[in-house]
Amino acid sequence: MLDVAIIGGGPAGLTAGLYTTRGGAKEVVMFERGMPGGQITGSSEIENYPGVKEVLSGFDFMQPWQEQCFRFGLKSMQKDVMRISRLKNYFVIHTDKETFEAKSVIVATGGSPKRSGVKGEDQFYGRGISTCATCDGFFYKGEEVAVLGGGDTAIEEALFLSELCKKVTVLHRRDEFRAAPVTLQKAKAKANIEFLTPVLLDEILGDAKGVNGILYKYKDSQEQQKLEVNGLFIFVGYSVNNQILKQEDGSFLCEMTDAGEVKVDLNMNTNVPGLFAAGDIRIQAAKQVVCAAGDGARAALSALAYLEHHM
Numbered sequence: 001m002l003d004v005a006i007i008g009g010g011p012a013g014l015t016a017g018l019y020t021t022r023g024g025a026k027e028v029v030m031f032e033r034g035m036p037g038g039q040i041t042g043s044s045e046i047e048n049y050p051g052v053k054e055v056l057s058g059f060d061f062m063q064p065w066q067e068q069c070f071r072f073g074l075k076s077m078q079k080d081v082m083r084i085s086r087l088k089n090y091f092v093i094h095t096d097k098e099t100f101e102a103k104s105v106i107v108a109t110g111g112s113p114k115r116s117g118v119k120g121e122d123q124f125y126g127r128g129i130s131t132c133a134t135c136d137g138f139f140y141k142g143e144e145v146a147v148l149g150g151g152d153t154a155i156e157e158a159l160f161l162s163e164l165c166k167k168v169t170v171l172h173r174r175d176e177f178r179a180a181p182v183t184l185q186k187a188k189a190k191a192n193i194e195f196l197t198p199v200l201l202d203e204i205l206g207d208a209k210g211v212n213g214i215l216y217k218y219k220d221s222q223e224q225q226k227l228e229v230n231g232l233f234i235f236v237g238y239s240v241n242n243q244i245l246k247q248e249d250g251s252f253l254c255e256m257t258d259a260g261e262v263k264v265d266l267n268m269n270t271n272v273p274g275l276f277a278a279g280d281i282r283i284q285a286a287k288q289v290v291c292a293a294g295d296g297a298r299a300a301l302s303a304l305a306y307l308e309h310h311m
């Protein structure tokens with residue numbers, strides 16, 4: 001039986017692997033459906049990880065993490081985990097063909113921002129299109145950018161960008177916003193945030209250098225207009241990879257939020273003893289590499305304490 005099963009090989013899962021193995025756990029396996037590294041490997045640049053001065057591609061940035069983790073005995077299996085269930089005081093990890101038993105489990109399956117499906121999105125993703133203002137806002141300092149969306153994330157990120165950028169134009173398909181009224185009020189009070197509603201985004205324009213504009217139309221008039229911007233931030237939802245916690249009867253193995261995130265305490269404990277969650281999958285995640293790594297370390301320390309006191 002494994003001491004710790006880690007599901008997901010992004011920053012949270014890899015850090016959990018480093019801390020559990022280095023902390024003395026013997027049988028630790030990280031299950032990752034693809035190559036380890038997580039969603040950041042799809043990013044062309046990361047420059048906000050403390051201590052790393054160079055601006056690196058996400059892929060290059062994550063490369064040494066794997067080498068470091070495996071040095072202390074972490075084993076990795078390329079497997080797509082289908083489900084985790086609990087039997088007596090241990091867990092069963094179900095993959096498509098096999099099952100594995102583990103005394104404790106750290107769920108670090110992350111998630112991903114939803115795509116808008118607008119023409120030009122795939123072509124310019126990472127070259128003027130971003131889904132993270134905290135990550136990429138700085139690249140547009142003093143410039144004009146647009147934000148697509150009307151939820152809390154979209155308006156909070158528009159506020160963040162308004163501190164860095166010359167002008168932020170928020171495009172939303174409805175007149176009403178899902179964002180909290182107080183956040184919306186703050187955004188509406190900002191001189192450099194303009195709201196365009198109800199509008200539909202038609203196309204993202206650009207050239208070899210990246211995005212240089214967008215085409216949109218008002219829903220009622222259908223008249224197409226052009227906005228010249230170098231950056232478009234898209235916030236049309238976020239999917240958390242929580243399917244593995246779904247049980248055969250449709251319930252979840254542990255307590256979840258309405259948005260499908262795992263509820264944890266500050267030690268990354270779920271309400272099920274021996275089950276921990278870390279990174280973007282958990283409630284109120286900051287959705288940053290440094291935070292996911294911190295969660296992974298905290299979850300690992302909690303798992304080590306659980307093994308010592310309960311098994």
Ligand SMILES: Cc1cc2nc3c(=O)[nH]c(=O)nc-3n(C[C@H](O)[C@H](O)[C@H](O)COP(=O)(O)OP(=O)(O)OC[C@H]3O[C@@H](n4cnc5c(N)ncnc54)[C@H](O)[C@@H]3O)c2cc1C
Nearest residue numbers: 008010011012033038039081110135279280287288289292
């Ligand atoms: C384009 C982009 C740019 C970003 N830029 C920055 C930035 O500049 N700075 C920053 O701090 N953050 C950035 N982020 C956010 C950052 O990538 C995430 O916050 C971070 O990767 C979360 O780490 P995680 O380990 O929780 O999850 P993830 O990175 O999502 O890793 C989860 C892993 O679990 C695996 N997995 C999922 N389900 C299963 C399953 N059933 N079985 C097996 N494996 C599974 C996935 O394949 C994945 O590898 C960016 C994100 C994106 C998308």
